[in-house]
Amino acid sequence: MTATARRQARICRERYLAGFGGELDIVVVGQIARDIVLLVDELPGARAAADVRERRELLGGKGANQAVACAQLGASVALLGVVGDDEVGTALLAQARADHIDVVCVVHRPEGRTALIVNVVERGGAWRYLEDFAGTELTEAEVEGARGTLVAASSVIVQLQQPAALAAATIARDAGRRVVLDGAPPADQRADLLATADVVRADAKEAALLTGSRMDSVDTAVRAARSVLAEGPSMVALAVEAEGDLFAWPDGHVFIPYTADPTVDTTGAGDSLIAALTVALTRGESPEAAARAAAAAAGSTVGHLGGRPALGRA
Numbered sequence: 001m002t003a004t005a006r007r008q009a010r011i012c013r014e015r016y017l018a019g020f021g022g023e024l025d026i027v028v029v030g031q032i033a034r035d036i037v038l039l040v041d042e043l044p045g046a047r048a049a050a051d052v053r054e055r056r057e058l059l060g061g062k063g064a065n066q067a068v069a070c071a072q073l074g075a076s077v078a079l080l081g082v083v084g085d086d087e088v089g090t091a092l093l094a095q096a097r098a099d100h101i102d103v104v105c106v107v108h109r110p111e112g113r114t115a116l117i118v119n120v121v122e123r124g125g126a127w128r129y130l131e132d133f134a135g136t137e138l139t140e141a142e143v144e145g146a147r148g149t150l151v152a153a154s155s156v157i158v159q160l161q162q163p164a165a166l167a168a169a170t171i172a173r174d175a176g177r178r179v180v181l182d183g184a185p186p187a188d189q190r191a192d193l194l195a196t197a198d199v200v201r202a203d204a205k206e207a208a209l210l211t212g213s214r215m216d217s218v219d220t221a222v223r224a225a226r227s228v229l230a231e232g233p234s235m236v237a238l239a240v241e242a243e244g245d246l247f248a249w250p251d252g253h254v255f256i257p258y259t260a261d262p263t264v265d266t267t268g269a270g271d272s273l274i275a276a277l278t279v280a281l282t283r284g285e286s287p288e289a290a291a292r293a294a295a296a297a298a299g300s301t302v303g304h305l306g307g308r309p310a311l312g313r314a
């Protein structure tokens with residue numbers, strides 16, 4: 001562990017004990033980014049320009065989106081991610097605090113810059129992301145430094161884009177916490193990650209990587225979910241291409257089709273889904289009730305521009 005990481009770990013522990021000391025519902029381990037969302041009628045070709053019809057500048061990144069959703073649903077939530085040593089990072093954390101997210105353990109990368117996502121959305125919902133996440137991945141030492149926070153929560157959501165995902169999931173699992181994985185595990189860590197997991201959620205592309213089958217029908221998704229359940233998790237949520245979301249658990253499953261409401265931008269819908277699923281399970285709701293809450297949260301996120309959820313407490 002470097003001196004900086006040691007210092008961060010100490011500050012995290014001390015400030016955590018001083019400021020909170022109680023139990024948390026959820027910790028989210030994942031990306032934090034400045035999210036610039038631009039709506040255009042149509043993407044211009046090279047050497048051409050388009051007018052921006054609507055612009056939003058948001059606290060974004062999957063980790064932050066999920067934490068915002070958890071807080072909006074009334075859960076106490078902490079975020080573990082990385083910001084740079086810049087004004088953008090300071091502003092994003094101020095927004096996170098205003099969103100009632102505990103950011104005590106967020107790592108400030110000295111001389112680093114905060115991640116940036118530019119999300120260009122065409123009318124009709126086709127999105128393109130330009131992403132700069134260089135130097136913003138959590139290290140295993142930083143995850144270890146946040147152990148005190150990870151084990152203080154009932155549930156820990158881990159985004160599998162993080163190389164230190166297994167370290168975070170293992171700490172949570174060993175402490176008996178609910179481990180919720182978002183994404184597709186890298187092949188070399190697949191067995192270990194699935195063995196730590198209580199819940200796994202994958203969008204259609206991630207589900208194809210996770211299961212080896214294209215999610216082109218509900219039947220395929222049910223079969224694929226059953227095979228993932230056999231590897232350890234007690235709940236699996238898989239998106240079925242253009243159709244809806246399948247939720248499966250050892251003695252049941254439910255498929256919830258997408259509503260016909262117009263889709264502006266699906267960005268963040270998966271983040272709302274996993275957050276609502278985790279909040280419901282943490283409150284002791286049944287798998288089916290949690291699944292319905294999750295699908296409703298996803299559905300309510302596709303109607304607006306950008307990944308920031310807008311969920312009530314209902």
Ligand SMILES: Nc1ncnc2c1ncn2[C@@H]1O[C@H](COP(=O)(O)OP(=O)(O)O)[C@@H](O)[C@H]1O
Pocket residue numbers: 202203204239244245258259263266267268269270271272273295298299300302307
């Ligand atoms: N028309 C729709 N109605 C409701 N939900 C939708 C619709 N289209 C997509 N979704 C939701 O969007 C999710 C997209 O997930 P994902 O790609 O992981 O989003 P992100 O990572 O941006 O949060 C799907 O799992 C589904 O729940």
Ligand SMILES: [Mg+2]
Pocket residue numbers: 203270271
């Ligand atoms: Mg996703």
